[in-house]
Amino acid sequence: MHYEAMAIYNVAVVVGSIRESSLNRKIARAMCAATPDSLACRIVEIGDLPLYDPDLDENPPAPWTRFRDEIASSQGVLFVTPEYNRSIPGPLKNALDVGSRPYGQSLWAKKPAAVATASPGVVGGFGANHHLRQCAVFLDMPMMQQPEAYFGGVSDDKFAADGTISDQGLRNVVGSFGQAFAGWVDLIHKGRNLLACDPSGSDGERPAVPLAT
Template identity: 40%
Template sequence: MADVLKVAVAVGSTRAGSINQSLAGALARLARGRLDFDLLPMRALPLYDGDLEVSPPDPLWDFKARIEAADGVLFVSPEHNRSVTALMKNAIDWASRPAGRNSWLGKRAAVCGGSPGTRGADMSQMHLRQIVVALGVEMMPQPEAYLQLGEDAFTPEGGFADPTVQRRQALFVEAFDAWLRR
Protein backbone atom coordinates (compact mmCIF):
# COMPACT_ATOMS: atom_id res chain seq x y z
CA MET A 1 0.00 0.00 0.00
CA ALA A 2 1.13 3.55 -0.75
CA ASP A 3 2.24 5.85 2.03
CA VAL A 4 -0.39 7.61 4.08
CA LEU A 5 -0.49 11.28 3.13
CA LYS A 6 -0.95 14.05 5.67
CA VAL A 7 -3.82 16.46 5.04
CA ALA A 8 -4.23 19.78 6.84
CA VAL A 9 -7.97 20.25 7.37
CA ALA A 10 -9.41 23.76 7.68
CA VAL A 11 -12.98 23.65 9.00
CA GLY A 12 -14.85 26.95 8.82
CA SER A 13 -16.89 26.33 11.96
CA THR A 14 -15.71 25.61 15.47
CA ARG A 15 -19.07 25.61 17.24
CA ALA A 16 -20.19 22.55 19.19
CA GLY A 17 -22.40 20.35 17.04
CA SER A 18 -21.12 21.84 13.78
CA ILE A 19 -22.29 19.93 10.71
CA ASN A 20 -19.00 20.70 9.01
CA GLN A 21 -16.94 19.48 11.97
CA SER A 22 -18.94 16.24 11.74
CA LEU A 23 -18.42 16.15 7.97
CA ALA A 24 -14.65 16.46 8.41
CA GLY A 25 -14.74 13.61 10.94
CA ALA A 26 -16.81 11.36 8.67
CA LEU A 27 -14.45 12.03 5.76
CA ALA A 28 -11.46 11.25 8.00
CA ARG A 29 -13.05 7.86 8.77
CA LEU A 30 -13.45 7.16 5.03
CA ALA A 31 -9.86 8.23 4.33
CA ARG A 32 -8.30 6.13 7.08
CA GLY A 33 -5.31 4.18 5.81
CA ARG A 34 -4.73 6.57 2.88
CA LEU A 35 -5.00 10.10 4.28
CA ASP A 36 -4.25 11.27 7.82
CA PHE A 37 -6.34 14.35 8.67
CA ASP A 38 -4.87 17.09 10.89
CA LEU A 39 -7.56 19.56 12.01
CA LEU A 40 -6.01 22.99 12.05
CA PRO A 41 -6.45 25.13 15.20
CA MET A 42 -8.17 28.06 13.50
CA ARG A 43 -9.87 29.35 16.64
CA ALA A 44 -6.43 30.09 18.14
CA LEU A 45 -5.72 32.79 15.56
CA PRO A 46 -6.59 36.40 16.41
CA LEU A 47 -8.51 38.52 13.95
CA TYR A 48 -6.12 39.37 11.12
CA ASP A 49 -4.47 42.75 11.60
CA GLY A 50 -1.57 43.84 9.40
CA ASP A 51 -0.03 45.68 12.36
CA LEU A 52 0.47 42.30 14.07
CA GLU A 53 2.72 41.12 11.23
CA VAL A 54 5.63 42.99 12.84
CA SER A 55 5.47 40.48 15.68
CA PRO A 56 3.06 37.72 14.60
CA PRO A 57 1.12 35.89 17.32
CA ASP A 58 2.69 32.63 18.54
CA PRO A 59 -0.21 30.39 17.38
CA LEU A 60 0.44 31.53 13.81
CA TRP A 61 3.78 29.74 13.53
CA ASP A 62 2.34 26.37 14.58
CA PHE A 63 -0.62 26.88 12.25
CA LYS A 64 1.63 27.68 9.29
CA ALA A 65 4.03 24.82 10.09
CA ARG A 66 1.17 22.31 10.05
CA ILE A 67 0.02 23.53 6.64
CA GLU A 68 3.56 23.46 5.28
CA ALA A 69 4.15 19.92 6.62
CA ALA A 70 0.99 18.61 4.94
CA ASP A 71 0.85 16.89 1.56
CA GLY A 72 -2.44 18.64 0.85
CA VAL A 73 -5.27 20.69 2.30
CA LEU A 74 -8.97 19.99 2.69
CA PHE A 75 -11.21 23.01 3.19
CA VAL A 76 -14.53 22.13 4.82
CA SER A 77 -16.66 25.22 4.70
CA PRO A 78 -20.16 26.06 5.77
CA GLU A 79 -21.81 29.04 4.13
CA HIS A 80 -22.43 32.38 5.82
CA ASN A 81 -24.26 35.00 3.78
CA ARG A 82 -23.41 33.18 0.52
CA SER A 83 -19.67 33.14 1.22
CA VAL A 84 -17.04 31.56 3.45
CA THR A 85 -17.18 32.10 7.17
CA ALA A 86 -15.17 34.85 8.83
CA LEU A 87 -13.21 32.12 10.63
CA MET A 88 -12.18 30.53 7.31
CA LYS A 89 -11.22 33.82 5.66
CA ASN A 90 -9.23 34.87 8.73
CA ALA A 91 -7.25 31.60 8.68
CA ILE A 92 -6.61 31.86 4.94
CA ASP A 93 -5.37 35.43 5.33
CA TRP A 94 -3.07 34.64 8.26
CA ALA A 95 -1.47 31.63 6.53
CA SER A 96 -0.65 33.80 3.51
CA ARG A 97 1.28 36.27 5.68
CA PRO A 98 3.72 37.81 6.47
CA ALA A 99 4.71 38.90 2.98
CA GLY A 100 6.88 36.29 1.30
CA ARG A 101 5.75 33.53 3.70
CA ASN A 102 2.60 32.22 1.97
CA SER A 103 2.04 28.74 3.43
CA TRP A 104 -0.63 27.92 0.82
CA LEU A 105 1.65 28.36 -2.21
CA GLY A 106 1.82 25.17 -4.29
CA LYS A 107 -0.47 23.13 -2.03
CA ARG A 108 -2.96 20.79 -3.65
CA ALA A 109 -6.39 21.04 -2.10
CA ALA A 110 -10.06 20.17 -2.28
CA VAL A 111 -13.13 21.84 -0.87
CA CYS A 112 -16.39 20.46 0.43
CA GLY A 113 -19.09 21.64 2.76
CA GLY A 114 -22.47 20.95 4.17
CA SER A 115 -25.53 22.86 5.13
CA PRO A 116 -29.12 22.06 6.10
CA GLY A 117 -30.17 24.10 3.04
CA THR A 118 -30.77 22.52 -0.34
CA ARG A 119 -27.76 24.22 -1.95
CA GLY A 120 -25.31 22.59 0.46
CA ALA A 121 -22.84 25.50 0.82
CA ASP A 122 -22.21 25.80 -2.92
CA MET A 123 -21.66 29.57 -2.94
CA SER A 124 -19.08 29.44 -0.15
CA GLN A 125 -17.14 26.82 -2.06
CA MET A 126 -17.12 28.96 -5.20
CA HIS A 127 -15.81 31.94 -3.23
CA LEU A 128 -13.25 29.84 -1.42
CA ARG A 129 -11.91 28.56 -4.73
CA GLN A 130 -11.49 32.15 -5.97
CA ILE A 131 -9.65 33.17 -2.82
CA VAL A 132 -7.17 30.29 -2.55
CA VAL A 133 -6.38 29.97 -6.24
CA ALA A 134 -5.13 33.57 -6.06
CA LEU A 135 -2.76 32.38 -3.30
CA GLY A 136 -1.25 29.60 -5.43
CA VAL A 137 -3.37 26.67 -4.26
CA GLU A 138 -4.03 23.97 -6.86
CA MET A 139 -7.71 23.08 -6.35
CA MET A 140 -9.16 19.72 -7.31
CA PRO A 141 -11.69 20.59 -10.03
CA GLN A 142 -13.98 17.55 -9.67
CA PRO A 143 -15.87 16.06 -7.99
CA GLU A 144 -17.58 18.89 -6.18
CA ALA A 145 -19.17 18.12 -2.83
CA TYR A 146 -22.13 20.31 -1.88
CA LEU A 147 -23.96 18.39 0.80
CA GLN A 148 -27.39 18.97 2.24
CA LEU A 149 -26.88 17.66 5.76
CA GLY A 150 -29.14 17.79 8.78
CA GLU A 151 -28.49 16.83 12.37
CA ASP A 152 -29.40 13.21 11.54
CA ALA A 153 -26.78 12.95 8.77
CA PHE A 154 -24.22 11.16 10.93
CA THR A 155 -24.19 7.96 12.96
CA PRO A 156 -23.31 8.03 16.67
CA GLU A 157 -19.93 6.56 15.67
CA GLY A 158 -19.25 9.52 13.35
CA GLY A 159 -19.91 7.99 9.93
CA PHE A 160 -22.50 8.95 7.35
CA ALA A 161 -25.99 7.71 8.20
CA ASP A 162 -27.16 7.54 4.57
CA PRO A 163 -25.41 4.78 2.55
CA THR A 164 -25.83 6.78 -0.69
CA VAL A 165 -24.10 9.81 0.84
CA GLN A 166 -21.39 7.52 2.21
CA ARG A 167 -20.72 6.02 -1.25
CA ARG A 168 -20.60 9.47 -2.86
CA GLN A 169 -18.24 10.79 -0.22
CA ALA A 170 -16.03 7.70 -0.54
CA LEU A 171 -15.67 8.63 -4.24
CA PHE A 172 -14.80 12.19 -3.20
CA VAL A 173 -12.09 10.88 -0.85
CA GLU A 174 -10.72 8.56 -3.57
CA ALA A 175 -10.57 11.44 -6.05
CA PHE A 176 -8.86 13.68 -3.48
CA ASP A 177 -6.32 10.98 -2.68
CA ALA A 178 -5.59 10.54 -6.40
CA TRP A 179 -5.33 14.34 -6.84
CA LEU A 180 -2.72 14.56 -4.07
CA ARG A 181 -0.70 11.67 -5.53
CA ARG A 182 -0.62 13.00 -9.12
Protein backbone atom coordinates in the same frame (compact mmCIF):
# COMPACT_ATOMS: atom_id res chain seq x y z
CA MET B 1 13.42 9.98 -10.13
CA HIS B 2 11.65 10.04 -6.82
CA TYR B 3 8.95 7.38 -6.71
CA GLU B 4 7.21 5.51 -3.93
CA ALA B 5 4.57 2.86 -4.30
CA MET B 6 2.94 4.00 -1.05
CA ALA B 7 3.72 7.65 -0.68
CA ILE B 8 2.44 9.22 2.52
CA TYR B 9 1.11 12.75 2.38
CA ASN B 10 0.21 14.78 5.43
CA VAL B 11 -3.10 16.52 4.82
CA ALA B 12 -4.21 19.57 6.78
CA VAL B 13 -7.99 19.44 7.17
CA VAL B 14 -9.52 22.87 7.77
CA VAL B 15 -13.12 22.97 8.99
CA GLY B 16 -14.99 26.23 8.37
CA SER B 17 -17.25 26.17 11.40
CA ILE B 18 -15.83 26.54 14.87
CA ARG B 19 -18.86 25.48 16.89
CA GLU B 20 -18.35 22.38 18.96
CA SER B 21 -20.89 20.05 17.34
CA SER B 22 -20.28 21.26 13.80
CA LEU B 23 -21.81 19.05 11.11
CA ASN B 24 -18.95 19.97 8.81
CA ARG B 25 -16.46 18.65 11.35
CA LYS B 26 -18.29 15.33 11.39
CA ILE B 27 -18.27 15.23 7.61
CA ALA B 28 -14.55 16.04 7.59
CA ARG B 29 -13.87 13.16 9.95
CA ALA B 30 -15.86 10.73 7.83
CA MET B 31 -14.11 11.95 4.71
CA CYS B 32 -10.70 11.41 6.27
CA ALA B 33 -11.66 7.94 7.42
CA ALA B 34 -12.55 7.07 3.83
CA THR B 35 -9.22 8.10 2.34
CA PRO B 36 -6.64 5.44 1.46
CA ASP B 37 -3.46 4.90 3.47
CA SER B 38 -1.57 7.30 1.26
CA LEU B 39 -3.06 10.22 3.20
CA ALA B 40 -2.50 11.08 6.84
CA CYS B 41 -5.26 13.58 7.67
CA ARG B 42 -5.30 15.88 10.66
CA ILE B 43 -7.77 18.63 11.55
CA VAL B 44 -6.00 21.95 12.03
CA GLU B 45 -7.90 24.19 14.46
CA ILE B 46 -8.77 27.78 13.51
CA GLY B 47 -11.08 28.90 16.32
CA ASP B 48 -8.36 30.49 18.42
CA LEU B 49 -6.73 32.55 15.69
CA PRO B 50 -6.81 36.31 16.38
CA LEU B 51 -8.13 38.39 13.48
CA TYR B 52 -5.45 38.95 10.88
CA ASP B 53 -3.82 42.35 11.39
CA PRO B 54 -0.67 43.28 9.47
CA ASP B 55 0.49 45.31 12.46
CA LEU B 56 1.05 42.05 14.32
CA ASP B 57 3.28 40.50 11.67
CA GLU B 58 6.47 41.32 13.52
CA ASN B 59 5.34 39.72 16.75
CA PRO B 60 2.78 37.16 15.67
CA PRO B 61 0.36 35.76 18.27
CA ALA B 62 1.19 32.20 19.33
CA PRO B 63 -1.93 30.68 17.69
CA TRP B 64 -0.87 32.14 14.33
CA THR B 65 2.52 30.46 14.64
CA ARG B 66 0.98 27.16 15.72
CA PHE B 67 -1.43 27.27 12.76
CA ARG B 68 1.26 28.22 10.27
CA ASP B 69 3.51 25.40 11.47
CA GLU B 70 0.75 22.87 10.95
CA ILE B 71 0.03 24.10 7.42
CA ALA B 72 3.73 24.18 6.61
CA SER B 73 4.14 20.52 7.50
CA SER B 74 1.34 19.38 5.19
CA GLN B 75 1.49 18.23 1.55
CA GLY B 76 -2.18 18.81 0.83
CA VAL B 77 -5.17 20.73 2.20
CA LEU B 78 -8.78 19.66 2.51
CA PHE B 79 -11.40 22.33 3.24
CA VAL B 80 -14.79 21.29 4.60
CA THR B 81 -17.03 24.22 5.37
CA PRO B 82 -20.52 25.63 5.68
CA GLU B 83 -21.57 28.80 3.90
CA TYR B 84 -22.18 31.99 5.85
CA ASN B 85 -24.06 34.70 4.00
CA ARG B 86 -23.31 33.22 0.57
CA SER B 87 -19.54 33.20 1.14
CA ILE B 88 -16.73 31.73 3.21
CA PRO B 89 -17.34 31.86 6.99
CA GLY B 90 -15.40 34.67 8.65
CA PRO B 91 -13.29 32.33 10.82
CA LEU B 92 -12.21 30.31 7.77
CA LYS B 93 -11.41 33.38 5.68
CA ASN B 94 -9.36 34.66 8.60
CA ALA B 95 -7.42 31.38 8.68
CA LEU B 96 -6.72 31.62 4.96
CA ASP B 97 -5.38 35.13 5.50
CA VAL B 98 -3.23 34.16 8.50
CA GLY B 99 -1.67 31.32 6.53
CA SER B 100 -0.91 33.57 3.57
CA ARG B 101 1.15 36.13 5.46
CA PRO B 102 3.53 37.87 6.09
CA TYR B 103 3.73 39.03 2.48
CA GLY B 104 5.82 36.70 0.37
CA GLN B 105 5.74 33.90 2.94
CA SER B 106 2.44 32.23 2.14
CA LEU B 107 2.31 28.64 3.31
CA TRP B 108 -0.47 27.54 0.96
CA ALA B 109 1.46 27.69 -2.31
CA LYS B 110 1.74 24.53 -4.41
CA LYS B 111 -0.27 22.35 -2.02
CA PRO B 112 -2.94 20.34 -3.88
CA ALA B 113 -6.34 21.02 -2.34
CA ALA B 114 -10.05 20.34 -2.46
CA VAL B 115 -13.15 21.93 -1.00
CA ALA B 116 -16.41 20.35 0.10
CA THR B 117 -19.29 22.44 1.39
CA ALA B 118 -22.28 21.35 3.41
CA SER B 119 -25.37 23.16 4.62
CA PRO B 120 -28.87 22.47 5.91
CA GLY B 121 -30.33 24.19 2.83
CA VAL B 122 -30.53 22.65 -0.62
CA VAL B 123 -27.93 24.88 -2.28
CA GLY B 124 -25.23 23.12 -0.26
CA GLY B 125 -22.81 25.97 0.15
CA PHE B 126 -22.20 26.68 -3.54
CA GLY B 127 -21.33 30.31 -2.82
CA ALA B 128 -18.73 29.49 -0.19
CA ASN B 129 -17.30 26.72 -2.34
CA HIS B 130 -16.55 28.96 -5.30
CA HIS B 131 -15.39 31.94 -3.28
CA LEU B 132 -12.82 29.69 -1.66
CA ARG B 133 -11.78 28.48 -5.11
CA GLN B 134 -11.16 32.08 -6.16
CA CYS B 135 -8.83 32.50 -3.17
CA ALA B 136 -7.02 29.29 -4.14
CA VAL B 137 -6.08 30.82 -7.50
CA PHE B 138 -4.15 33.60 -5.81
CA LEU B 139 -2.78 31.22 -3.18
CA ASP B 140 -1.49 28.95 -5.98
CA MET B 141 -3.15 25.80 -4.73
CA PRO B 142 -3.97 23.30 -7.50
CA MET B 143 -7.65 22.52 -6.90
CA MET B 144 -9.44 19.26 -7.57
CA GLN B 145 -12.27 20.15 -9.94
CA GLN B 146 -14.39 16.99 -9.88
CA PRO B 147 -16.23 15.63 -8.12
CA GLU B 148 -17.79 18.85 -6.85
CA ALA B 149 -19.30 18.50 -3.39
CA TYR B 150 -22.27 20.63 -2.38
CA PHE B 151 -23.82 18.59 0.40
CA GLY B 152 -27.34 19.96 0.89
CA GLY B 153 -30.00 19.09 3.40
CA VAL B 154 -27.43 18.16 6.02
CA SER B 155 -28.81 17.92 9.55
CA ASP B 156 -28.12 16.17 12.84
CA ASP B 157 -30.35 13.23 12.00
CA LYS B 158 -27.94 12.09 9.29
CA PHE B 159 -25.36 11.30 11.96
CA ALA B 160 -25.17 8.60 14.64
CA ALA B 161 -24.58 9.35 18.31
CA ASP B 162 -20.87 8.66 17.90
CA GLY B 163 -20.60 11.31 15.18
CA THR B 164 -20.32 8.97 12.20
CA ILE B 165 -22.60 9.40 9.19
CA SER B 166 -25.66 7.17 9.47
CA ASP B 167 -27.25 8.30 6.18
CA GLN B 168 -26.12 5.83 3.52
CA GLY B 169 -26.31 8.25 0.60
CA LEU B 170 -24.34 10.98 2.32
CA ARG B 171 -21.77 8.49 3.56
CA ASN B 172 -21.20 7.22 0.04
CA VAL B 173 -20.61 10.59 -1.59
CA VAL B 174 -18.43 11.77 1.28
CA GLY B 175 -16.34 8.64 0.90
CA SER B 176 -16.06 9.01 -2.87
CA PHE B 177 -14.89 12.56 -2.42
CA GLY B 178 -12.18 11.55 0.03
CA GLN B 179 -10.88 8.88 -2.31
CA ALA B 180 -10.88 11.19 -5.30
CA PHE B 181 -8.92 13.73 -3.28
CA ALA B 182 -6.24 11.16 -2.50
CA GLY B 183 -5.83 10.57 -6.23
CA TRP B 184 -5.54 14.29 -6.90
CA VAL B 185 -2.84 14.78 -4.24
CA ASP B 186 -0.92 11.86 -5.67
CA LEU B 187 -1.24 13.12 -9.25
CA ILE B 188 0.08 16.58 -8.47
CA HIS B 189 3.01 15.41 -6.38
CA LYS B 190 4.06 12.63 -8.75
CA GLY B 191 3.77 14.85 -11.81
CA ARG B 192 5.80 17.54 -10.07
CA ASN B 193 8.47 15.11 -8.92
CA LEU B 194 8.75 13.64 -12.38
CA LEU B 195 9.23 17.05 -13.99
CA ALA B 196 11.88 17.96 -11.42
CA CYS B 197 13.94 15.02 -12.66
CA ASP B 198 13.18 15.49 -16.33
CA PRO B 199 16.43 15.34 -18.34
CA SER B 200 14.91 17.51 -21.05
CA GLY B 201 15.10 20.45 -18.71
CA SER B 202 11.44 21.28 -18.50
CA ASP B 203 10.88 22.85 -15.13
CA GLY B 204 7.15 22.45 -14.70
CA GLU B 205 5.48 25.02 -12.54
CA ARG B 206 7.15 28.37 -12.31
CA PRO B 207 7.35 30.32 -9.11
CA ALA B 208 4.32 32.56 -8.83
CA VAL B 209 5.18 35.93 -10.28
CA PRO B 210 2.46 38.54 -10.10
CA LEU B 211 1.84 39.76 -13.60
CA ALA B 212 -0.73 42.46 -13.33
CA THR B 213 -2.36 42.46 -9.96
